[in-house]
Amino acid sequence: MHPTTEPRKTSPRHQTVYGILGSFTPPDWAATGTPNCHGVDPELFFPPRGRVDPDDRREAMATCRHCELLDQCREWAIEQGPTLFGIWGGTTQEQRFAIRRRFNIQRRLNTD
Numbered sequence: 001m002h003p004t005t006e007p008r009k010t011s012p013r014h015q016t017v018y019g020i021l022g023s024f025t026p027p028d029w030a031a032t033g034t035p036n037c038h039g040v041d042p043e044l045f046f047p048p049r050g051r052v053d054p055d056d057r058r059e060a061m062a063t064c065r066h067c068e069l070l071d072q073c074r075e076w077a078i079e080q081g082p083t084l085f086g087i088w089g090g091t092t093q094e095q096r097f098a099i100r101r102r103f104n105i106q107r108r109l110n111t112d
Contacts, residue, residue, distance in 0.1 A: 027076055029069050036067035046086040057087065064090035078103075 029035060037045060037060075044060045047053065064070055064087065074089025082097045091099070 027072070029072060032072065033068045035069045035073065036063050045088075057092070060087045061090050 040063060044056050044063070047056060064073070067073070067090075070089055072089075074091055077084055077088030077091065078096050078099055082093070082100065084096070085093055088096070
C-alpha cells in the first residue's frame with residue numbers, strides 16, 4: 001500500500017471480522033489502542049480460501065506494519081495455534097506455523 005493511499009474501508013456487503021473468525025475471539029484491545037485494521041475491508045486480511053491476491057497480502061501487511069498493537073496481535077495469533085486463518089500481527093497463517101514450530105523445537109532443545 002502506498003503511504004498516501006487510504007486503506008479499503010468495509011462495505012456493507014462484507015462480513016465482519018468476528019463473523020469470519022467463528023470460534024476464535026480476539027482480545028478486546030480497546031483499552032490499549034485502536035488497531036490500524038479497524039474499519040478496513042476484512043477480505044483484505046481474510047481472503048476467501050484459495051483466492052489470495054499478492055497485492056492484497058502486501059496491503060494487509062503494510063496496514064499492520066506500523067500498528068501500535070502489532071506485537072500484541074501477533075502474539076495472540078501465534079498462541080491460537082495453526083488453524084487461525086488470515087493475516088494477524090503482520091503474519092500469515094504459514095508464517096505463524098513456522099514461528100510456532102521453531103519455538104517448539106527450541107523449547108525441546110532447552111529441556112533436554
